[in-house]
Amino acid sequence: MTHISGRGRETFHYINGIGVRRKLQLGDGVELWPARCQPEPDDVIKVSKNEVDIGIAAIFLRQVKSQLRVTASDPKALAVAAWNSLWDCVLLSALHDCESVCNFQCNKPAEGFNAKCKLEVTNYYLRGFGRSVHMINKEESIWIEKHFQAARNLLEEPEFQNAVHCMATFRWHAHPRPRLALIWSGIEGLFNIESEVVFRLSLYISRFLSLDNRDEMRTIFSQVKRLYKQRSVAVHGSKKDKGLDEAVIESAQLLKTLIKRCVEAEALPKVEELAP
Numbered sequence: 001m002t003h004i005s006g007r008g009r010e011t012f013h014y015i016n017g018i019g020v021r022r023k024l025q026l027g028d029g030v031e032l033w034p035a036r037c038q039p040e041p042d043d044v045i046k047v048s049k050n051e052v053d054i055g056i057a058a059i060f061l062r063q064v065k066s067q068l069r070v071t072a073s074d075p076k077a078l079a080v081a082a083w084n085s086l087w088d089c090v091l092l093s094a095l096h097d098c099e100s101v102c103n104f105q106c107n108k109p110a111e112g113f114n115a116k117c118k119l120e121v122t123n124y125y126l127r128g129f130g131r132s133v134h135m136i137n138k139e140e141s142i143w144i145e146k147h148f149q150a151a152r153n154l155l156e157e158p159e160f161q162n163a164v165h166c167m168a169t170f171r172w173h174a175h176p177r178p179r180l181a182l183i184w185s186g187i188e189g190l191f192n193i194e195s196e197v198v199f200r201l202s203l204y205i206s207r208f209l210s211l212d213n214r215d216e217m218r219t220i221f222s223q224v225k226r227l228y229k230q231r232s233v234a235v236h237g238s239k240k241d242k243g244l245d246e247a248v249i250e251s252a253q254l255l256k257t258l259i260k261r262c263v264e265a266e267a268l269p270k271v272e273e274l275a276p
Helices: 041-047 051-063 075-096 138-154 158-172 176-189 197-210 214-235 244-265
Strands: 010-016 018-020 024-027 030-034 066-071 101-106 119-121 134-136
Touching: 010 051, 010 075, 018 030, 018 066, 018 075, 024 075, 024 138, 030 075, 041 051, 051 101, 051 119, 066 075, 075 101, 075 138, 075 158, 075 244, 134 138, 138 244, 158 176, 158 244, 176 197, 176 214, 176 244, 197 214, 197 244, 214 244
Parallel strands: 018 134
Antiparallel strands: 010 066, 010 101, 024 030, 030 066, 101 119
């Protein structure tokens, strides 16, 4: 359940799971700000609609480390912009291999939270709890400022949107088997291969990531082939779980690398150009 409202011309999404040290422009009317929220218990009670909201606020508000500031010309446009900006949070998760979640929407920045604020719980699934916070470093900040708009533009492509969603949500599954299945769904969807999947996927990925370095190409080819076999073993029900956690980590890193390569190229892989 996600409820987004539009009031005035400015709103804030409080984010758990990712932090930033300075303001970053993500797009027109959307900025990523640092955040720190230290609410008084009485304030939390006063702004909450029910006991569930009180519980969520008590768990998550003090863990907020960043916030999206969304601005628009009027309340209706603000509601649309605020809803669309939730995908910016998903993109941040996918690009940084972390779980960043918008748990709250508020009419005031996190530092100004008090009993007079209009606070809405936007996530009732209790995601983004108990994990370490990914702090965006200087190099990552520069990359975001250079490429984030291209990432937003690529979300118009269903294959890229699927890859980003798979990368951002695979942690929601507790077992490594569904995690691997979801990650590889994102990887395979970028290349749309219908036959000789292992060979073609290994070849296309290695050429897409390192066309100009044949030694690196061979290394990537072997890695993808090995990981895909582990994915197949996991998905098709082998009783052996050995090595699956490591395969999840490597596969997630591969998908993140593919997503970032797409963003930097401002295009999806062109399979017709990758085939020998």
